[in-house]
Amino acid sequence: MSKTHSPQTITCKAAVAWGPGEPLSIEEVELAPPQPMEVRIKVISTSLCRSDITFWESRGHIPIFPRIFGHEATGIIESVGEGVTDLHEGDHILTVFTGECKKCRHCKSDKSNMCETLRMERKGLMQSDQKTRFSINGKPIYHFCAVSSFSEYTVLHSGCAIKLSPNVPLGKISVLGCGVAAGLGAAWKVADVGKGSTVVIFGLGTVGLAVAQGAKLRGASRIIGVDINPDKFEMGKVFGITEFINPNDYKQPTQEVIKDITAGGTDYSFECVGDVGVIRTALESCCDGWGMAVIIGVPSGQMELSAHYGPLLSGRTLKGTLLGGWKPKSELPMLIDMYMKxxxxxxxxxxxxxxFSDINKAYQLMREGKCLRCVIHVGN
Known part of the structure; x- marks a missing residue:
């Protein structure tokens, strides 16, 4: 790693994706200094999320390459841009893919976490000036989810950086920057799961198991996990899953199986796969009157949802969420405190x-369904 005096352009190593599905290549990249309201951080640890796989494969999404993926990370601030007052050089931080400016209509409302300034970045460019901070020989390397943490150093908006106490370990807590927070928030903030309720969760990856943990802590009496990978079942018990359904074991539609064993459907259902067909199944699995289906997964293929109006007319609710509805800078510190306690x-x-050198192995493990979250240690 070599760099000139901050806040000048520095050089560092990053895992660059050159095309859809191509192995990541460790390259030396140039990283510009932070612009107004941005921070440049030294990445310590980063974890691989399913979204990193989905957009890398580019199935159903516009391919944007070359690109540096990664968005769940911890790091140490190396330099700050003009106007940043709440963060300083040396601060430890957790990154998030959707930020909080605290000034827009959504940030001021208690009904939303969809910041108008720092919503999920989709074009591979910094939202402040629609440019990239990464380059190789003057050619732009695109960002991902406003973070791009598969790099020794990265630049992000200060609104996407959550300050950590120095006593918080900068390792496994990186998974709180997306998947775990999304699942807990879906159960607590979005659905507001009640004591004694019945819950069904489609997809037992990190997000689904975080939903299970959230439902368990809220006192749900039955937490049904649905997944075609039987290896997920034992792990599910650790987080509160009480019953398991493998759709491949039944001839009838999964929603009918769930209605049969719950006498009409669950109180809540959560779609954590990212499949529009499963979204419909989730909606049809909850009960009439008050049943709520919550969408959390990011689709990797077909984007258009088709559903019969009947379940909605009968009183069911279909809701979606990003980051579990949490306002990142205001509310994620609560989860960090809960973790430390x-x-x-x-x-x-x-x-x-x-x-870091084995990042392609991490991709392979997740694609094969052999891991929940893999933490990649980038810096010291």
Missing amino acids: KEIQIDEYVTHELP
């Missing part, structure tokens, strides 16, 4: 830890 599980979602 051992009131919520986070470390248990990390099934593998690898050095």
